[in-house]
Each structure stands twice: as structure tokens, then as C-alpha cells.
Amino acid sequence: MADLIELRDGMRSFTEERDWSRFHDPKSLILALVGEVGELSELFQWLPAETAQELANREPLRPRAEEEISDILLYLIRLADVLDIDLGDAAERKLAASSQKHTPGSQPHKVIPG
């Protein structure tokens, strides 16, 4: 499995070789991320909730889901790089903070009681 650093370096080279860093200000990259999140949403929007996982595991959905999730990751890595954020470290810290905040057995944040 490719690492976050390798993917970051790959995106850097990709961007430089095409001289696209002039397009990669934070607000533009966030809009690009939103575009990819929208494409992912479209794949799942009309699937029944209870069979979505299973349907996403086979053709024709699986390769398309892989592509959209990858596009989101690549733009997110690029955004973090532009903002000089060490994404792996930041995510590790955030996960540790969430583990502290949500004690085992608690409800997820933002669950509306039924």
C-alpha cells in the first residue's frame, strides 16, 4: 500500500510537471474536493441503505467507488501539502483526541435521540 508521503510526493510532481500550482490555492482545492465528494455521493444516492455496502463491492460500482474515493484522497493530500500540514501526524493526533473525547460505550457525536 502506497503511503501518504509517497502520494504527496506523487501529487507534487504531477502538479509541477503540468505547472498547475497556480490553480492550487486553498479555496480552489476545496472546491475541487467538493466536486469529487459530489461524484462519490452520486454513486450511492439512490442505493438502498441496507444493500449499499454489498452493491459497492462488485461491478459496476466497485471500480467507480475506488476512483472517486481516490480522487478525494489525492485532493486532500494536495490541500494539506499546500497548507504545509503533515497529514499523517495531524490525523493521528485527531484520532487520539477523539478517543479521549468519546468514551467507549458512548453515542456518536451528533446522534439525535430517537
Next chain:
Amino acid sequence: MADLIELRDGMRSFTEERDWSRFHDPKSLILALVGEVGELSELFQWLPAETAQELANREPLRPRAEEEISDILLYLIRLADVLDIDLGDAAERKLAASSQKHTPGSQPHKVIPG
């Protein structure tokens, strides 16, 4: 820097210890991802485009940007895991495919000519 596999395993443990896998169907996880993308967007929405990168590099924006980008990554990793997708491999393949598709010197996909 923590690796994608470590973060995936961390999210798995986090989820299991709280018995939250019952909430983690694909459509719900995508909505959670959208929620985090919304929080990231709110941080940047009213910043001038030309100073956003610089402003995001210092207090009070920087730690908040790190948190929101991390939240997006963690939900994306969780979604990929639920869908049994090897995120690092998929992103590596997608980047290679994009490199083939966009020859150096070309305009980014979806640029509207001015």
C-alpha cells in the same frame, strides 16, 4: 508520519471499542464526510483568495484547518475500509491514470476557457 494502514487500524479499533460499526454504512459515512468538508469550507469561505494560504498557516486558523482536514481523512479511510478498498493502492493507480490522461503542459480538466 502515520501511515494509511495505521490510521485504518486505529479507526477500526476506535469504532469497535464504541460499537459504532452499526452506524457506519456507506451512505451514512458519506454524509459524515460531507459534514466535515462543510466545516473545512466554513473556515475558508470568506478569506480573500490571494491570502488564504498565508492566513491558514498561522493562528487561529492553522490548528482548525488541521483538525478538519484530519476529520475528512479519517472518515474517508473508514469508508474505504467498510467498502474493502485498499485506499493507498487505489490512489496510486488513480494518480498513475491521471498522469497518463493529462499530458504535461495541458490545462486542468474542467477549466472553462476565459
Next chain:
Amino acid sequence: MADLIELRDGMRSFTEERDWSRFHDPKSLILALVGEVGELSELFQWLPAETAQELANREPLRPRAEEEISDILLYLIRLADVLDIDLGDAAERKLAASSQKHTPGSQPHKVIPG
């Protein structure tokens, strides 16, 4: 029920009275829209798909859903105004075009066959 034109005029006055039009370029308004869509998503993300509609009809969810949906509408109306788009006319034309495109009895666009 307030009309689209009244809401547009209300948003115009609101913006002018605060001198906020300098913030309302299209990319910033789209990010603001994304922020509100994220807040709406957070309300629904962990609800069971089959009871979400019923849960959204009563406290504590209902007033919050009303607010988030309203925020989305208000930013959308503002964006259309900034782009000099007659939103009601455009939506009427789009609905007519969709009615032509999708014959009664057809599957929704983007449904992945099960």
C-alpha cells in the same frame, strides 16, 4: 409562503446593510453553501434511513432541519443573484427539460442496477 423574489430582495438588503457584498464572489458563496450543506448532513448522518423522515418531523430535529435547509436556500438565492440568474425561471426550465429526458416509468438517472 415567501416568494423567491422576496427572498432575493431580502438577501440583497441584508447584504447591503452590512456591506458584505465584498465577500460575495461566486467561489466564496459556493463554499458558504457547502458549509450549510455540511450542517444539514450532520443532522441526518447517523439516523437510520428508514426512520429519518419521521424523526425529522419532530423535536429536536425539526427546527434544526428547517434552519439548515433555509440557510442553503438563502445562499443559493444570493449566488443566483450575484450571477444575475433568474432562479425561478431557470429551475422551471430545468424541470421541464428533466421531464422530457426521463420518461415516466424510467429509472432515476445514476441508479446502479442491483
Next chain:
Amino acid sequence: MADLIELRDGMRSFTEERDWSRFHDPKSLILALVGEVGELSELFQWLPAETAQELANREPLRPRAEEEISDILLYLIRLADVLDIDLGDAAERKLAASSQKHTPGSQPHKVIPG
């Protein structure tokens, strides 16, 4: 200009004639909304912030922007209808509440001081 009520009734008829109400639970409609917001974002993502408004006013961008904004409005109207929310009234109340909350001369909510 078509009114919110006319558009709501148009979406109702459109949905019933195709028997698509079975797809229109709240979470699915929010994902559909996200899909359309993504398409709108893609139109603007790489435009320079300072010329985006002008570029969006002419070909080839203008008709595409009209379509995406309309799609967002139509799904939003449909979602409000499914949740039994009077969208025009709700938005009017929200705008009045925002006018109370943000006194003229104040900074927009969520502006990070530069």
C-alpha cells in the same frame, strides 16, 4: 418567475409520474443535493476568484451554472416537501433571525481575523 410552491408542485408531479418517491428518503435526497453542489463546484473550481463572476455571465459557463443551481434548488425543494417543511416561510424566518443576530456593520459570522 416561478414560485417556490409551483416548483414544489412540479417536483411532486414529476416524482409521482415516475414512481420515484420510493427513492426520496431524506438521506438519499441530501446525497443527491451534494452531487449537484459538486457539479456546481466543478464549474468554478479553477476560475480566478476575481473574474469568476464575469466569466460565469457568458458562454460557455452561464447555461451550465444555471442548470446546476437549478438542480440544487429542485432537490432542496423536494427535500423540504418530504420533510413537510414550508420552505418559503422557513427561509423568511431564518433571514429575519439573521438580521437580528448580525447588526449592520458587523463582520460575517466565521470570518477569521486576518
